[in-house]
Amino acid sequence: MTIANEDDSRRHRLPDPVPKFLNVGCGYDIRKGYLNVDNGDWHGPDLVADITDLPMLPADYFEEIVAQDVLEHIQRSAQVASLREWGRLLSSTGTLKVRVPSFYDMAILSRRADFQTEEMQQYLVQMVYGTQAYPGDFHLCGYTPWTLKANARDAGLIVTDIRLKDDWLYDVTLRRADALGLLSDEDWVRYVYLHHLDRLADEEGFLFWTSELRRPRTREDVLSAIRAVAG
Template sequence: MKLHIGGKEIKEGWKILNIQKNEGVDFVGSITDLSQFEDESIDEIYASHVVEHVDQNNIKKTLSGINRVLKKNGKFYISVPDLDILCRIFIEKTAPLKVKFHVMRMMFGGQIDDFDYHYFGWNYEFLNSYLVETGFTKNERVKTFDIFNDTSSFAPYGPLISLNVIAYK
């Protein structure tokens, strides 16, 4: 099975886990609790702009839970707002206020509902460290995944605003 956490786009071969019951959602639940899935039962997990919604006290448990359900050599496609890139855009003296406000929302969440808050600012050093600590054996930074049409390839101000990593169990 391939699991798209937080997904909305229906794609053949992928099941969707979302915290909100929407059309196309196969499993309702949170990335922080994958207890509905057996150990080593999932080939690939995709989570674009989801992990930053996990509070700092639960991130190790969450990443360990993802590792638990992945099969041996399974892949975890993880995309998060890249704090290094967003900070560069935000402090650019010539950036208009409208751009800075948009970047601020990408840092802290759009806050359009109870689930749209960011609890963690990620850069590669932070993410790689947590992935290694929770048992992932190889972490590869990539430009894009080209699997779903989502924020992982969003570049409204030139550079991609996402940090995209494939973590291997």
């Protein structure tokens, strides 16, 4: 028994150096070159810990944090605190990439013609509530661009990109709020659409305003022009 405990302690000791890439709530998605963290030791992560509270990890350190299919398993009341904790770990140039279910797009799927079968409706219910195949595999939240923006703001983060995947999932990129000046032109335009216009960037508008920044025009001028056009 003593040997097993010692082996377990070694298995969960932080590597030296700590990788610059972090995978929280990794499950069985163990990524090479990342510090893989999960609260379930049966997944074989590098570190077993509560992914919403990671005081053993260095602040302002990670260049990328991945939380894929994770946030929806955390209570709504703890969403902002979890994002704030992951933001604490991000470097000033780092990105936080999360994948979450889109409440809005799951509602659209519920009315789509190809979903009007028993099999597809059962699949839809699984999308909404999780597989519930084991403890913790329950979806406690769904998301829209506006709720993502609000939670990010309250956690000291900004949303720089939202992409729809497989018709029901959002791939979301977040940065620290103090990294606004470090955004690429493309990320800055997407940020402006969501945070100033309260909508996702359409392709035509995105291409036009990014081209305007190459004329060159200052971001302040372009922001004023976007607001004027939006009315």
